[in-house]
Amino acid sequence: MTVQTGTWLARKKWILIAVGVPVLVAAWWAFRPEKLWINQKVNEPAPFASTTDAQPLYTGRLEGKAHQTSGRATIYKSSDGREYLRLTDFTTSNGPDVHVILARSDDKDLDQEIVKDNLDSVELGALKGNQGDQNYDLPATADPTKYSAVVIYCERFHAIFGLAKLEPF
Amino acid sequence: MIRNIQAAIPLAAMAFTLALQPSVNAQDSKAKTLETGTFHGKVHSTSGRATIYREQNGKLILRLTNFKTSNGPDVHVVLIAAKDAADDANFLKGNTERVELGSLKGNEGDQNYEIPSGTDLSKYQTVSIYCERFNANFGAAPLEKF
Numbered sequence: 267m268t269v270q271t272g273t274w275l276a277r278k279k280w281i282l283i284a285v286g287v288p289v290l291v292a293a294w295w296a297f298r299p300e301k302l303w304i305n306q307k308v309n310e311p312a313p314f315a316s317t318t319d320a321q322p323l324y325t326g327r328l329e330g331k332a333h334q335t336s337g338r339a340t341i342y343k344s345s346d347g348r349e350y351l352r353l354t355d356f357t358t359s360n361g362p363d364v365h366v367i368l369a370r371s372d373d374k375d376l377d378q379e380i381v382k383d384n385l386d387s388v389e390l391g392a393l394k395g396n397q398g399d400q401n402y403d404l405p406a407t408a409d410p411t412k413y414s415a416v417v418i419y420c421e422r423f424h425a426i427f428g429l430a431k432l433e434p435f
Numbered sequence: 436m437i438r439n440i441q442a443a444i445p446l447a448a449m450a451f452t453l454a455l456q457p458s459v460n461a462q463d464s465k466a467k468t469l470e471t472g473t474f475h476g477k478v479h480s481t482s483g484r485a486t487i488y489r490e491q492n493g494k495l496i497l498r499l500t501n502f503k504t505s506n507g508p509d510v511h512v513v514l515i516a517a518k519d520a521a522d523d524a525n526f527l528k529g530n531t532e533r534v535e536l537g538s539l540k541g542n543e544g545d546q547n548y549e550i551p552s553g554t555d556l557s558k559y560q561t562v563s564i565y566c567e568r569f570n571a572n573f574g575a576a577p578l579e580k581f
Contacts, residue, residue, distance in 0.1 A: 433473055
């Protein structure tokens with residue numbers, strides 16, 4: 267009895283190995299589970315020499331709130347270390363006392379079209395034009411990591427014409 | 436008087452060339468940023484930025500920055516002919532047209548991929564980190580004009 271079980275087990279074992287090992291190897295090859303823990307880091311340089319050009323730091327698309335607004339807002343650092351905001355493909359509606367400001371992107375005030383209380387913001391200047399490419403110098407106090415939303419803001423009516431939430435470039 | 440004029444001619448020529456210099460420099464344009472977008476991916480958390488540049492010689496380059504995804508088998512970078520790939524649509528439809536840019540060089544870090552010449556960027560609007568073996572979309576970055 268014991269002998270019979272032994273041979274049956276031994277035969278079964280070889281079948282199990284013959285079938286199981288290729289299955290395991292195939293499964294490993296297909297899923298490569300070890301890659302879940304192994305990282306492959308690379309750090310290629312940019313494919314062009316652009317050290318003398320202004321470097322984009324943050325960028326985002328403008329979206330309309332109280333008025334239809336579109337375009338791109340990008341914060342650049344120029345080679346002399348100055349930071350400035352540049353609006354491109356920009357269109358908004360014209361209006362009274364419209365300014366470009368930076369605000370905190372997690373500020374609840376930005377959810378509404380009209381701001382009720384005082385908006386925690388950094389003033390960049392009066393809107394130069396309601397259409398076209400334009401630049402605004404960032405004051406040294408403006409920290410784009412803290413104030414990461416560009417808001418086209420009508421001071422007179424506290425209306426948010428449009429805003430862009432910036433993300434690292 | 437004549438001597439004065441003779442001296443003035445080279446000076447004027449110098450001033451002329453100096454005045455011309457900036458306009459010559461202005462034409463010397465470097466790589467142009469065409470499109471950019473950020474990655475999203477839920478199934479395999481993917482983040483970072485994808486940007487397409489056009490080099491001076493006309494070559495198109497896709498560059499990934501601040502990039503991070505999970506490592507996996509047979510992962511490629513592709514451009515797909517779609518506005519975006521939804522997070523919950525983990526698998527790309529078999530008929531989704533795509534342009535192969537190469538195997539993913541690393542699952543972390545900055546990296547560049549050449550885009551085949553003649554690729555229509557107005558048609559291929561999304562970068563996908565794509566596992567060929569399982570037809571899985573690790574993450575996607577819809578591109579928008581920079």
